[in-house]
């Protein structure tokens with residue numbers, strides 16, 4: 001029997017993740033001055049120990065004004081390399097491919113950490129030491145009422161930001177990462193250029209779809225040139241804005257064709273975020289049911305031939321396996337489910353019968369678990385606590 005599709009390696013240029021499970025980038029809002037710390041090492045390290053093929057470091061700001069919050073990770077300075085290198089080394093030592101998402105928050109910068117409101121910074125945040133800062137966007141349109149109006153990016157700003165993306169990609173290489181992803185989703189700077197909702201420019205970066213794609217594609221080209229040819233480049237898109245008159249899946253397919261020409265290897269198909277929260281949104285047109293963004297990954301894959309990564313409420317190994325077998329995506333990203341269960345990939349392997357001997361577990365754990373399994377089996381007891389008859393303990 002061949003292994004389940006979820007546990008087959010994937011060739012991506014010179015990089016070969018051990019399976020198709022990717023831990024999606026997830027901001028921890030816990031860095032100081034863009035520097036990672038032990039929280040990030042342990043948070044990400046758990047996922048590599050848990051068997052993921054690829055583990056992504058959260059949205060990492062390419063310049064300080066491009067942070068979402070004061071707690072974001074950054075890579076705008078060489079001083080930020082050693083902390084990230086320690087993480088990349090550990091992820092690799094645990095068998096995962098170390099990956100990092102490069103981002104610029106644009107007009108969604110200068111926000112409060114989620115647990116302090118997840119909106120524009122207030123005087124309460126300033127009292128905690130989190131003062132607001134000036135943001136930049138395609139035009140002066142704010143995210144929504146009550147948000148700061150960004151300064152429309154001048155040509156000089158665009159050059160600075162483009163160079164910052166390329167410089168951060170070079171730093172990511174020096175830190176030992178093997179995959180980088182450009183964050184062009186969730187209403188942040190690159191997405192805000194793409195979407196007609198946020199891009200009110202009248203120059204060659206606004207108006208037609210071709211013009212709105214221009215700056216994000218310039219960034220893709222600059223990063224591809226700065227990033228080694230043997231290493232894959234992903235791009236995350238908001239496949240649809242999920243608001244009336246917004247960016248559509250047809251636009252994403254057009255963009256994906258240009259991304260392929262620019263040397264992007266995988267399109268990561270997310271959605272939303274142009275005029276508020278992406279993941280945290282609760283009132284959306286698109287119903288948030290398991291696998292709700294899978295149709296986007298499927299369509300981009302089918303219509304462009306590009307590899308895609310599916311993300312969004314993928315909850316079980318079986319669900320992930322079915323998506324891969326049906327050719328809907330090449331990679332499966334898990335976010336909150338990995339927070340809920342950092343060993344999700346190892347549990348999915350058990351669920352799919354791919355690892356009956358606990359061979360994929362770190363040997364510090366697997367050696368014990370296989371013996372425990374044998375003891376339980378001898379007593380006719382199944383593994384899952386929920387399956388134990390009441391009072392049997």
Ligand SMILES: Cc1cc2nc3c(=O)[nH]c(=O)nc-3n(C[C@H](O)[C@H](O)[C@H](O)COP(=O)(O)O)c2cc1C
Pocket residue numbers: 024025026027028058059101183185186236270279311312313314333334335336337
């Ligand atoms: C705590 C948290 C932080 C997140 N930070 C990022 C981020 O840095 N970059 C990004 O593209 N998406 C971010 N997301 C979105 C996730 O990557 C993912 O797309 C989303 O959670 C949907 O997948 P899920 O249903 O498996 O959680 C974040 C989500 C969570 C829960």
